[in-house]
Amino acid sequence: MILLALLLQVTPGANETVTVTARPAPFAQTPATMVVEPVAMMIAAFDADGDGKTSREEMEAGVKRSYDLIDTAHQGSIGYLQFADWAERWLGDRNALPSPFDVDKNSDDRITLPELQAHFSRLFSRFDRDHDGAISRAEALTIRTIPADAHGPTGPLAPRDKRK
Numbered sequence: 001m002i003l004l005a006l007l008l009q010v011t012p013g014a015n016e017t018v019t020v021t022a023r024p025a026p027f028a029q030t031p032a033t034m035v036v037e038p039v040a041m042m043i044a045a046f047d048a049d050g051d052g053k054t055s056r057e058e059m060e061a062g063v064k065r066s067y068d069l070i071d072t073a074h075q076g077s078i079g080y081l082q083f084a085d086w087a088e089r090w091l092g093d094r095n096a097l098p099s100p101f102d103v104d105k106n107s108d109d110r111i112t113l114p115e116l117q118a119h120f121s122r123l124f125s126r127f128d129r130d131h132d133g134a135i136s137r138a139e140a141l142t143i144r145t146i147p148a149d150a151h152g153p154t155g156p157l158a159p160r161d162k163r164k
Helices: 002-008 038-045 056-070 080-091 113-127
Strands: 034-036 053-055 077-079 110-112 134-136 141-143
Touching: 034 038, 038 056, 038 080, 038 113, 038 134, 053 056, 056 080, 056 113, 077 080, 110 113
Parallel strands: none
Antiparallel strands: 034 141, 053 134, 077 110
């Protein structure tokens, strides 16, 4: 009986209206004008001595370490599916560049450490804009020249035809 009386008891404020509001909409983020390619981010992460630059030697050691962690059977080569596992782990996405087709230079559907090292050597040369033998954080950045948002470019991709 006491329990029933407690349940029937009117609590103060029971007839008040409660208004629930949604969180305010977040401010729109300014589109990034500087981005980092996944492979450049990986190379930057190989900075073993913490000087803010990745030397070619640091990169080669990092690529070998990353490869050895995927080639768990120690076969000396990995297939394209294992390469996709490698890309997901080290580049953030299975489809991130470089593609296995770009790395597999002899087209045998297998990727060896020398093939991966050679590809990274070419990438290193591309990123090392000042040719000092190291990639700085600034060299790893790519300047985006067209405005973009989460859905892609927001502006024209080609110059407008002046004849129209």
